[in-house]
Amino acid sequence: MRFEPRPNPSRIMILMSPVIAIALTSIVAMALFALAGQNPLEALIIFLTAPLADLYGFGELLIKAAPLVLIGVGLAIGFRAGIWNVGAEGQLTVGVIFAGYVALKFGPAGGWWVLPLMVIAGAVGGVFWAAIPALLRVKFNASEILVSLMLNYVAALWLSWLIFGLWRDPAGFNFPQSEPLAPDALFPILIADTRANVSVLFALGAVVAGWLFMNRSFAGFQLKVTGLSEGAARYAGFGVSRAVWIGMLASGAAAGIAGVGEIAGPLAQIFPTASPGYGYAAIIVAFLGRLHPVGILLSGLLMALLYLSGDVAQMSLGMPSSITGLLQSTLLFFLLTTDVFIQYRIRFQSSNRQGAAT
Amino acid sequence: MPHTISPHIEHRLELRGIRKAYPAVVANDRIDLCVRPGEIHAVVGENGAGKSTLMKIIYGMVPPDSGELLWDGREVSIASPADAQKLGIGMVFQHFALFDTLSVAENIALALPGRPPIEPLSRGINEVAARYGLPIEPERHIYTMSVGERQRVEIIRALLQNPRLLILDEPTSVLTPQAVETLFVTLRQIAAEGCSILYISHKLNEIRDLCHTATILRGGRVTGMCDPRQESPASMARMMIGADLPSFRHRGDTLAGKTRLSVSGLTLPTQDPFGTALGDISFAVRGGEILGIAGVSGNGQQELLGALSGETPLSNADAITIDGKPAGHRDPAGRRRLGLCSVPEDRLKQGSVPSLPLLENVLLTANRNGAIRAGLIRFDRVKAYAERCIQAFDVRTPGAQAQAGSLSGGNLQKFIIGREILQEPGVLIVSQPTWGVDVGAALIIRQALLDLRDRGAAIVVISEELDELFEISDKIAVIAGGRLTAAIPIAEANRDAIGIAMSGQSAGDEPDERASKELAHAL
8 A cells, every 4th residue: 555646636635635534533522422431423413513502502603613713714824825823822812912901991981992992902912923923034034833832822921910910800809800891892792692792793704805815816826826836936026025924914913803802702801811722723723624714614613613512521421621622633633634635645556557547 | 897798689678568657647658679788779759758767667766567678588577776786777867866065986885785995996986987088086075076077977886886788868968068079989988898878868969979779759659769870850850759840930130229138247146055156247138139048057047047037136236237227136026027027947846836727827927917906816817818828829738727737848838938928028038948848849939039039029048958049049158157258149159169168167077278268269
């Protein structure tokens, strides 16, 4: 048995690869349920459908999917150009800090402008945090992967410092949390009787804008070329530096706005852990969605479902909710494995006659 | 190194019905080939005809799907290059496999079985070198050597193993005309001692000069056998491409106008330890004129192209002017706006993005004149441009949606050159316009360059193919060691002098004083 390069990348596998990866992940999930003493198939069905049993659950799905999709689209812009921003978590956190400042400072006095200002501040915060690895990459050729990853921890510590100190709620019984945000600093509810708020629209807007940018704009084309062929990009005069800036800052802005959605959403308060790992999960979302905005929309919904299912696992199946992280990573693992078959196929026997000579 | 000629065995190597299929293409199909002892046997064909695959099968690098290999009349299976070497097959590759930072003897020791100690090996190298007139110093480092000298190392490496069959893959593509002559003397001597030689080439004149027999491949099959000494290049070309060569409209008189591209005092240090620094290059090209730049590869051609196209912007804006406007500091896009287009040497790594469709490849350079509106791509216009290019330059492809990488080398090159020419550049810089391109496509490309010249463009062609430069250039200059000789009209140029200039100034194949003296004499 050996791997043989395909003459052309398989179009079927590009689309089938996520489907196969999801199927394999389901098998792993069932094995885990069986080990925990559950009926595997029943547990899987409960695991995947229980969260969506009612409208409220559907709203929860949207509110969880929104940041994943938003960040995923932002990351995809950079990933297509070969710019590997793994710092979305930190950019989200700094977005929280910037927007949090606006909310705490101006929220109580009120005004319609507080929320838009928070969104802008969040975007600026994300952009600022993403600009650090971008600058170091452009000036000193420092790996944006390492720098952006390390900055995640720096950002988390900044936020902790604020929440444990300056921003701690005096009436909060010494819990590490901020004052509750004022109503003017919260996103309005979009669907009645759910917690789904306007941040869902940001995600949808990102899908449309991302599609337009990646597939129709010249700047998006330049980024794509930079990612596919450094030589062709240099020949055409598409600067790598420009690609680094656009790729990093677009994802930084998206992550920062997603951070606003976190504090201005159901939580309505700022906690030291700004997100349940959305910045990392969005990397999986981006790849699972084939770096295509519509694909990212679908994969974001799936990943959000896994988050909700984790709670179900804890409550009805008697399993720890960390099964969410486990299955998310399993999904990425299988996806990367099946992606190999886009460029390669397996030959079991090097026979004398080759049938595939087309 | 005694080579035994066995008179009873008629064929040293015989191939019967060799077939090798790859996923997308049948590279070899029912190939029969016989090589006699002491015979120089040419394997001729266009790029993609299956020559390289066949040689890799003989050398044990690729297993055939079916067919038989007979060595001295006995059927053998060659599973690896080591097997081939044991039988007595040596190979000199087109792209050398030498370590730059090691000496000649160290490189050779690495390739020989048992890793022989350097001292006695050096004596062996000197013996072989003296015997075949291949002067080489065993302790010299590879990076100090010219391409011709590196090839010598490869040949000596093969000869040290007492081969009874030597395979040479396009050995002259990197040599000056003089170095080719020297190589042929050596090869004739090797053959006279009984060693068979398989000589892969597409240069028909050389094959007529050197070879006793020729097997011609087309599309993976044998389409003819001949004695090249009895054939004309035209008759062999017919067997090679399967049709008469398209006629070539000869270039008219020079109608040079005013200077469109001027380069003065272009100096560029190199970042790459094995790169070539450009030293004080100056030339000017007028409208309606083609300047050919000859040279052995690795003498600064890539660096020069980068400096001219704008990939390596210069600090001195006035070092390059386009239609009188300073352009040295501009990037490729900025120079295109001034009317300078360029075609890089490597069509798959630079000239195109193989995984993108042709119509998107248009956008790499042809992205002005309404192709973009408000930052958005107007795909209808881009598609129309791609289709115009496909039609005007006879690009064989299913359509503008086909991936660039799915096109044959010649068709992709026609597309890339067409993409640049359709922008009607005032100045066009082309590197290796017909490298690895089939004969038919090469003719179309040269004709297109001449037509553009007749429309008043200034064209610079950087090429290693002297024949090509003599065919289309109005003036010719030579780049060697990062320096450019003065350009002389093609009518006054002489091949020998050009050849000497190609080798002369670098640490080249000819002694320096002699070369520069002859150069001074000739130019």
